[in-house]
Amino acid sequence: MLSALRDGDESAFAELVRRYHGSLKRVARSFGAGESVAEEIVQETWLGMLRGLDRFEQRSSLKTWLFGILKNQARGRAARERRSVPFSALGEGEEADRPSLEPGRFQGADGTWPNHWATPPRPWEDPHRRLASLELREHLRRALAALPERQRVVVTLRDVEGLDAAEVSELLEVSEGNQRVLLHRGRAAVRNALEELIDG
Amino acid sequence: MADSHRNSTIDEVTCREFVELITDYWEGALPGERTELVEQHLVICDSCKTYLEQFEALVEALPGAAEPESPTREAEQTLLAAFREWRAGG
Amino acid sequence: MNGTVVAYKFLRSGAVGPFSGFRWPRPAGDRPGEWVEGGGTAGVCDDGIHACEARHLPLWIWEELWAVELDGPLQPGRAKLRARRGRLLHRVDRWSPVSARAFADACAGRAEEHVAAPGGAATAAGMAADGRAAAAAAANSEDPYVTARGAAVCAYIAATTALRVAGHAAYRAERAWQAEWLLSTADGPESGLLGRFQARRRDSV
Numbered sequence: 001m002l003s004a005l006r007d008g009d010e011s012a013f014a015e016l017v018r019r020y021h022g023s024l025k026r027v028a029r030s031f032g033a034g035e036s037v038a039e040e041i042v043q044e045t046w047l048g049m050l051r052g053l054d055r056f057e058q059r060s061s062l063k064t065w066l067f068g069i070l071k072n073q074a075r076g077r078a079a080r081e082r083r084s085v086p087f088s089a090l091g092e093g094e095e096a097d098r099p100s101l102e103p104g105r106f107q108g109a110d111g112t113w114p115n116h117w118a119t120p121p122r123p124w125e126d127p128h129r130r131l132a133s134l135e136l137r138e139h140l141r142r143a144l145a146a147l148p149e150r151q152r153v154v155v156t157l158r159d160v161e162g163l164d165a166a167e168v169s170e171l172l173e174v175s176e177g178n179q180r181v182l183l184h185r186g187r188a189a190v191r192n193a194l195e196e197l198i199d200g
Numbered sequence: 201m202a203d204s205h206r207n208s209t210i211d212e213v214t215c216r217e218f219v220e221l222i223t224d225y226w227e228g229a230l231p232g233e234r235t236e237l238v239e240q241h242l243v244i245c246d247s248c249k250t251y252l253e254q255f256e257a258l259v260e261a262l263p264g265a266a267e268p269e270s271p272t273r274e275a276e277q278t279l280l281a282a283f284r285e286w287r288a289g290g
Numbered sequence: 291m292n293g294t295v296v297a298y299k300f301l302r303s304g305a306v307g308p309f310s311g312f313r314w315p316r317p318a319g320d321r322p323g324e325w326v327e328g329g330g331t332a333g334v335c336d337d338g339i340h341a342c343e344a345r346h347l348p349l350w351i352w353e354e355l356w357a358v359e360l361d362g363p364l365q366p367g368r369a370k371l372r373a374r375r376g377r378l379l380h381r382v383d384r385w386s387p388v389s390a391r392a393f394a395d396a397c398a399g400r401a402e403e404h405v406a407a408p409g410g411a412a413t414a415a416g417m418a419a420d421g422r423a424a425a426a427a428a429a430n431s432e433d434p435y436v437t438a439r440g441a442a443v444c445a446y447i448a449a450t451t452a453l454r455v456a457g458h459a460a461y462r463a464e465r466a467w468q469a470e471w472l473l474s475t476a477d478g479p480e481s482g483l484l485g486r487f488q489a490r491r492r493d494s495v
Binding site for chain 2: 010013017023025050051100101106116117121123124127130136159160162165177183184187190
Binding site: 112113 | 416417420
């Protein structure tokens, strides 16, 4: 693919755009961009890719490199709009310390079963099939969108777009441990949202 | 029996702890001993098995929740033009 | 080169690994199942083949009990053994819903004894009651999962009530009693659950 691009193969470029446009757009939105801003960021990403293509040394995959360009575009944009601080500068703070579930879901030290479930999760009927339904997919998206930004970005990159832990850590300039904490918190929050929905 | 309270805990992973460890467990980021305790807990706890299954189903479903996106015609044209320009520029 | 070791392994129905979901190749007639390599084999744990010694059996109860041969340097965990590769030797048929029900009942009784001790009721009576309920559920079921789970939970309850009422030494004694039960019946070790298989080293180290 890379050599085809460098050779000026137009159809290779068109294929690349088709393949990654969706992912780039979704990740741009996970960074908090609205629809039109996300579109612009993605356009800038492709242009940035072209500008940097000759210098790309393939130390990472093309995909990771693309996401890196996107991230810088998104950040640059946010900085210009004074909207947010750089991703890695956000403190660990509250997010990492808050447990996945309300403490009351578990029994206290003097319960019958200390620190075991007080209100256990109710099994979902056929969970894999159920979550694949159109209705629940929409709820999944909403639950994702409702996450705090850092969790949203990590869950999107890891679980929706399929980047691995090392790629995401590098991309976001956080440790693998931090990235994992954010991933877990995000997943737990989405599960909670689904539980509320399914259990009513 | 006041004395027994002093040594009335053993090393185990409780449900409260288990729910925080799933991602680490899956990624092999737990030390071996902790992994063992997680597994021992799953032997006896149906509720945590349920929670784990829900987590699994969720992670499996997330890629499918990706909203399909295609570039607009206009965007594609702009990009192709940019590509041709870049190509021509040497 | 180390010799091999015979140890034990609880599996889900169909010789399926409870955490890996790996379907173990089963023995056929007198032939053991094929060797399975840990670390890299699809579905099997990265850090090797897991099994346990007899004394840790109560911690790992599932539907099927197997004797397993381990090869390669043994790495002991807290309550398990890890080896480079292993193979199933023999299903321990005596571990069945029948024995699981009996074991669950026995452990439920043990828990009740523990909480009957002075000071026991305050801390652990609720748990012991849950144990009796779990044993009853197992008693009314033919399902290997329900009976195995009943056995595992009742063992946990007996051990935890012992711990809460009387501390660490009592906990260890309870687990040792449970392991002994699983290893032998009232008739003695020869006719015990594990028959001719006892944890033993074949190497000379």
